[in-house]
Amino acid sequence: MTTAFSTSDVDARVAALREQIQATEDQLAQLREQLAHAEEAQHRAQDAGKLETDWQQEIMGALNNPDHQYYQREQAPQRFGLSNADFKRYGRQLIMPQVGLHGQLRLKAARVLIVGAGGLGCPAAAYLAGAGVGTLGLVDGDTVEESNLHRQIAHSTDRIGMFKVDSALTNLRGLNPNLNYIPHRAHLTPTTALDIFSNYDLVLDCTDHPTSRYLISDACVLSGKPLVSASALRTEGQLIVLNNPPRAPGASEGGPCYRCVFPRPPPAESVVSCGEGGILGPVVGVMGLLQALETLKLITASPDAAAPPPSLLLFSAYSTPQFRNVKLRSRRADCASCSANHTVTESSLTSGSMDYIAFCGVTSPIDILPRSSRISAGELLSTLSSSLPHDDEAPVILDVRDATQFELCSLPNSINLPYQGLSNRLRDDKQVLEDLRGRDVLVVCKLGNDSQLAVQMLSAATPEMKSVKDVQGGFRAWRNEVDPEWPDY
Incomplete structure (x- = not known):
């Protein structure tokens, strides 16, 4: 039996394959760039170790010899793990005790993934890039629309129609060209989430629908990544840090996941998008900035520091006070994702058997009338x-x-x-x-x-x-x- 394809079907297939090839070539170029950076860092570390030893010996000689002119010796670049350009760019946060040299070095080594390059992702990415997070990955399959521009501040009128990921990276490279940026020009799916997450240390959920929230949380639990999640609608927003500290399913000391806080999704008919309910631009901007802030706190914290107790931050632009904090319980003993008896597994995710659309009961657009x-x-x-x-x-x-x-x-x-x-x-x-x-x-x-x-x-x-x-x-x-x-x- 022969199947006939229309010219438009063939053209669409060719265009899709070209886009896939381009995306693969871009990813290969990013991997080559990462390898070059890694090899450079390896050589720097070896040189720095020798330099540190020589430096300490010279200081001891100076202490024992008052005539020694150590101070006249020209300082070698990156003696302290950062270049002079790094000191100049990040100096205002380096002198803060909450960051300091060790915190900036952690930022430089960190690999952060932002899922969603919209109203939340744009400000979050900008401040993480500005702070010097070494590697930033962006996941989004959408293109820039005119209706995005009042709140998605990384995009611009001349980039309407461009992939949001590419538009955002254009903005970020102008802000800080010294970082490693990795584009993922497709929507996150259950079959791709774990592979992508494995390359990062921490994930930001900057999406706007329950289906993606449950997927991202499940993938973070399975891959052992902390998750900074936020949402915004109309004049209100929510922020929560999940799976912190990240522990294997069943570990009682691990932080709660999204399913622990919201075991059941909201009724499908109650889910309202920004296009339907509206959104005030600064509201989603505030929530994105708070995501960046929590991410910086997580990265720069001492490895020995205890994770703060879980809480849900509520923001309401027209309320007094505007912020409220709600304490949360630890992991649920019956959680489908992070409990000892979890049913969400790596195989169920990668095989595609996890149907998040069915779980959330999404019926948009609905079709219920004859x-x-x-x-x-x-x-x-x-x-x-x-x-x-x-x-x-x-x-x-x-x-x-x-x-x-x-x-x-x-x-x-x-x-x-x-x-x-x-x-x-x-x-x-x-x-x-x-x-x-x-x-x-x-x-x-x-x-x-x-x-x-x-x-x-x-x-x-x-x-x-x-x-x-x-x-x-x-x-x-x-x-x-x-x-x-x-x-x-």
């Missing part, structure tokens, strides 16, 4: 065009976005009834039910998800309606199919 309960954006246009103003027989256009979005843009004569709180409104406000009685109701939202849930809720609460349908694809479909000037936010 075709008979949906209309297209074009059909909505026909309905509006054939309806007269103030016609009691005309369908009711029910906009279930929140009041702020409704104020931004709305269809003429539409009614705003936000999905958040809709069940209470239907229960407590009898006038709403009365206004919909005997009418055709068309429900619309931004993307076509909330509108479907609202149709289900309305059908159960107001059976006296003539009909109730959702507009498939919401205002995104309206913009794409009907009105290209409709605001794209």
